[in-house]
Amino acid sequence: xxxxxxxxxxxxxxxxxxxxxxxxxxxxxxxxxxxxxxxxxxxxxxxxxxxxxxxxxxxxxxxxxxxxxxxxxxxxxxxxxxxxxxxxxxxxxxxxxxxxxxxxxxxxxxxxxxxxxxxxxxxxxxxxxxxxxxxxxxxxxxxxxxxxxxxxxxxxxxxxxxxxxxxxx
Numbered sequence: 001x002x003x004x005x006x007x008x009x010x011x012x013x014x015x016x017x018x019x020x021x022x023x024x025x026x027x028x029x030x031x032x033x034x035x036x037x038x039x040x041x042x043x044x045x046x047x048x049x050x051x052x053x054x055x056x057x058x059x060x061x062x063x064x065x066x067x068x069x070x071x072x073x074x075x076x077x078x079x080x081x082x083x084x085x086x087x088x089x090x091x092x093x094x095x096x097x098x099x100x101x102x103x104x105x106x107x108x109x110x111x112x113x114x115x116x117x118x119x120x121x122x123x124x125x126x127x128x129x130x131x132x133x134x135x136x137x138x139x140x141x142x143x144x145x146x147x148x149x150x151x152x153x154x155x156x157x158x159x160x161x162x163x164x165x166x167x168x169x
Contacts, residue, residue, distance in 0.1 A: 010062055021096070024048060100114075
């Protein structure tokens with residue numbers, strides 16, 4: 001039996017993958033450059049990138065499936081900001097997958113592609129962190145989870161964003 005709603009159950013996969021891919025890419029890149037491992041080892045990064053793209057697509061689609069329900073309790077502009085941020089994760093993940101796949105090529109072209117894939121993975125990580133932050137705000141700050149309460153009476157849709165509070169350190 002699948003969780004309902006499904007979106008919160010799948011969104012953690014692309015975030016976790018976005019966090020580990022730069023580490024794996026950097027370590028494997030160093031190992032290839034030092035001659036400790038063959039360039040084919042880079043296939044691990046390609047596989048991780050493919051999993052990232054697949055899980056980001058699934059998170060994006062499940063978010064779309066639940067958007068109308070959440071809009072009943074939450075102003076659409078908050079959802080759109082999160083959705084646009086998730087588009088960046090998906091597109092950057094796809095660009096990273098293309099670069100990582102090109103990194104399987106030999107010679108200097110493969111070496112440059114591997115370095116490019118590492119850089120793109122860092123940008124993807126930043127996009128995933130932003131998307132996760134905005135998703136967390138939807139739930140914990142603006143009450144998106146209220147769309148799934150059995151009795152929604154008395155739940156009001158926020159009309160304006162509350163004033164931002166500085167982080168206490």
